[in-house]
Amino acid sequence: xxxxxxxxxxxxxxxxxxxxxxxxxxxxxxxxxxxxxxxxxxxxxxxxxxxxxxxxxxxxxxxxxxxxxxxxxxxxxxxxxxxxxxxxxxxxxxxxxxxxxxxxxxxxxxxxxxxxxxxxxxxxxxxxxxxxxxxxxxxxxxxxxxxxxxxxxxxxxxxxxxxxxxxxxxxxxxxxxxxxxxxxxxxxxxxxxxxxxxxxxxxxxxxxxxxxxxxxxxxxxxxxxxxxxxxxxxxxxxxxxxxxxxxxxxxxxxxxxxxxxxxxxxxxxx
Amino acid sequence: xxxxxxxxxxxxxxxxxxxxxxxxxxxxxxxxxxxxxxxxxxxxxxxxxxxxxxxxxxxxxxxxxxxxxxxxxxxxxxxxxxxxxxxxxxxxxxxxxxxxxxxxxxxxxxxxxxxxxxxxxxxxxxxxxxxxxxxxxxxxxxxxxxxxxxxxxxx
Numbered sequence: 515x516x517x518x519x520x521x522x523x524x525x526x527x528x529x530x531x532x533x534x535x536x537x538x539x540x541x542x543x544x545x546x547x548x549x550x551x552x553x554x555x556x557x558x559x560x561x562x563x564x565x566x567x568x569x570x571x572x573x574x575x576x577x578x579x580x581x582x583x584x585x586x587x588x589x590x591x592x593x594x595x596x597x598x599x600x601x602x603x604x605x606x607x608x609x610x611x612x613x614x615x616x617x618x619x620x621x622x623x624x625x626x627x628x629x630x631x632x633x634x635x636x637x638x639x640x641x642x643x644x645x646x647x648x649x650x651x652x653x654x655x656x657x658x659x660x661x662x663x664x665x666x667x668x669x670x671x672x673x674x675x676x677x678x679x680x681x682x683x684x685x686x687x688x689x690x691x692x693x694x695x696x697x698x699x700x701x702x703x704x705x706x707x708x709x710x711x712x713x714x715x716x717x718x719x720x721x722x723x724x725x726x727x728x729x730x731x732x733x734x735x736x737x738x739x740x741x742x743x744x745x746x747x748x749x750x751x752x753x754x755x756x757x758x759x760x761x762x763x764x765x766x767x768x769x770x771x772x773x774x775x776x777x778x779x780x781x782x783x784x
Numbered sequence: 785x786x787x788x789x790x791x792x793x794x795x796x797x798x799x800x801x802x803x804x805x806x807x808x809x810x811x812x813x814x815x816x817x818x819x820x821x822x823x824x825x826x827x828x829x830x831x832x833x834x835x836x837x838x839x840x841x842x843x844x845x846x847x848x849x850x851x852x853x854x855x856x857x858x859x860x861x862x863x864x865x866x867x868x869x870x871x872x873x874x875x876x877x878x879x880x881x882x883x884x885x886x887x888x889x890x891x892x893x894x895x896x897x898x899x900x901x902x903x904x905x906x907x908x909x910x911x912x913x914x915x916x917x918x919x920x921x922x923x924x925x926x927x928x929x930x931x932x933x934x935x936x937x938x939x
Contacts, residue, residue, distance in 0.1 A: 518802040520785075520847045545825060545843045552803050560848050585837070609913030610891065612825050614837040615844070690912060691826060 519557040523564065526645045530668055532559055540668060542581055542620040545612060566619065566670055577673040580619025584608070584631075587618065597784060599681035599701045603634040606683075609691055619669040625658060626693075627718045630685065632658070633699030636723060637681075637713040640674035658723055679703050682780035684772045686718075686765070694718065695760060698773050700780040707737045714777070716769060720753045726773060738781050746774035787850055791815065792859030798846065806832070806841040806849065810856065817858045817886045821915075828914030831887035832856050838894035840913070857886035860893055868938070869893055869931040878927035880918035887914050892928045900939075901932060 521538065523529040532538055537556030566579040569590050578587060584604045591601040607630035608616060621631045622642060635654045642657050644650045646667030654672070657663050680702045685694040696718030703711040712733040714726040729749045733741075747770040754762040754769075788797050791810070800809040807830040810818045821829030823842045830841040833855035861867030866874070869892050879885050888911065895902055895910035902910070907928045908921075916924060 520802060541845065541848055543843075544845055544848060545840075558802075558845070558847070562848060608825075609828070610894075610910050611828060611831055611838045611840045611913040612843070614834075615839050691915075 518552060518555060521557060521559045523559065526564055526566075526668070526670065529559060529561065529564060530646050533668060536665075540620075542617040543583065543615040544620075545616055546620065546624050546626070561619075561668075568671075571676060574676050575673055576676050577671055578618050579671050580617060580622075580669045582618050584613040584616050584618070584621075585610075588613070597679075597681060599634045599637055599679065599683065599699060602681050603630045603683035603697070603699060606685060606690065607631070618672055622654065622657075622672060623664060623669050625723075627722065628693035628695075628697075629717055630683070630694070630697055632723060633683065633697050633715040633717045634681075634701075635672065635674070636715045636717075636725070637699045637701040638674040639713070640672055642669050643671040643673065644668065645670040655723075677703065680780045680783050682776045682783060684776045684779075686768060686772065695757070695765060696754075696769055698769065698776045700773075700776045702733075702777075702780050709733045709736050709781070712777070714773065716750075716752060716773065718754075719765075719769065720755050724752060726750055726752075729773065729777070733777065738778070741778065741781070743771075743774040743778060746777055747771050750774070785847055787846065789849060789852055789854055791854045792856060800846045802845075802847050804846050806834075806844040806846045806854075809846040810841060810854070815856050815858070817856050819883055819886060821883070825913075826915065827884070828887040828891060828911075829884055831890040831914065833890060833894060836894075836897070838891050838913075855890075855893075857889045860889060867893070868934050869896065869928070872927045872931035872934060873924070876923050876927035876930055878919060878923040880916075884914060884916040884918075888916065888924055892931065895928070896932055896935060900935060902928070904929065 521532050538559050539555050541558045542561045566581040568579045570577045591598050625632045640654045641651050642654050644667035682700045684698040686696045687694050699715045701713040702709050712730040716724040732749050750770040750773045752766050752769050754765040756762050785802050786799055788795050798809055819829035821827035825840045825843045831838050832841045835853050861870045873879050891911050891914050907925050
């Protein structure tokens with residue numbers, strides 16, 4: 515019999531208090547936990563009783579509770595917002611039963627190299643809402659950079675502005691069920707046929723979360739006819755660490771090519 | 785630990801280890817139609833409906849559940865009274881070794897509950913979490929589309 519204790523808090527305050535103990539692990543979808551060695555875990559804390567699964571589009575802001583699953587997000591965005599960057603990225607993430615279980619909060623907090631969520635959240639310049647000693651809302655980009663934020667607080671929700679955009683999401687996989695070696699997320703704000711603003715995120719490189727700023731600034735004010743895929747690829751500066759079965763130079767070359775293709779695909783999308 | 789779950793429409797008291805997956809709890813209590821395959825959410829052999837949604841039981845701690853509704857392939861239909869989906873799998877030759885079949889049936893059931901008239905692409909997407917090493921999927925997809933047709937004519 516495993517000596518693991520479970521806590522089932524009914525309030526956020528109770529949960530946050532319990533999570534001060536570093537041996538207590540929060541469980542949402544739990545898909546990342548079940549195969550891990552449990553020797554360092556003293557207890558689990560179930561988040562299912564906290565009612566953190568509301569979804570709301572109020573004014574110009576989308577808000578998602580942290581316990582919303584990928585399937586919940588897809589359902590609410592479909593079909594009216596099927597061009598939305600979050601829809602395009604989560605539609606092919608993992609597989610159908612996993613999408614029914616993976617939560618936004620867990621995925622945003624864990625943010626693995628193969629994440630299909632981090633790219634769109636960074637491209638949307640999303641905020642995460644943290645419950646903890648002091649309730650706080652911070653940009654997701656800052657949350658990812660500061661490990662102390664991750665340690666001391668629980669993500670209770672995610673929000674971002676609702677604005678018109680064109681988007682594309684690329685996953686570098688060998689089969690559709692594979693965890694991606696990297697993902698590329700392209701979000702374009704348009705003014706008629708011209709790109710007003712480009713946000714391009716590459717997740718999974720040596721830098722882990724990389725914003726392709728050189729490519730973004732090149733795209734500003736351009737339209738489709740002015741773009742050449744080879745020239746776009748040349749603007750991508752990216753390196754990968756060596757991984758079993760993957761040559762870093764190959765991954766870098768593939769990331770450059772697919773970044774350019776992704777921009778074109780986003781421009782041609784509706 | 786002890787917990788009561790509603791399995792195949794019956795309240796069942798389960799005893800399990802605190803770190804045990806739902807897959808192993810179900811199998812330890814005789815629900816062997818829930819198959820143990822990869823145990824990491826890749827193959828879909830252990831698929832069950834949890835409160836109406838298809839999930840990999842290998843990725844769920846039993847301890848995180850209480851009073852939830854579980855439906856396995858045996859709860860959808862039986863050998864003598866198969867569900868339309870199960871009969872369609874037989875009629876279309878969608879079963880070879882049969883190991884993936886309970887998971888495939890659950891995925892198909894979940895799809896047809898939500899979308900009674902799926903396209904082939906929608907069927908393939910719904911089955912994206914289920915691996916079959918025998919059939920090559922063609923017969924399975926045909927079976928789901930056939931079941932959808934039969935269910936439509938029953939309505």
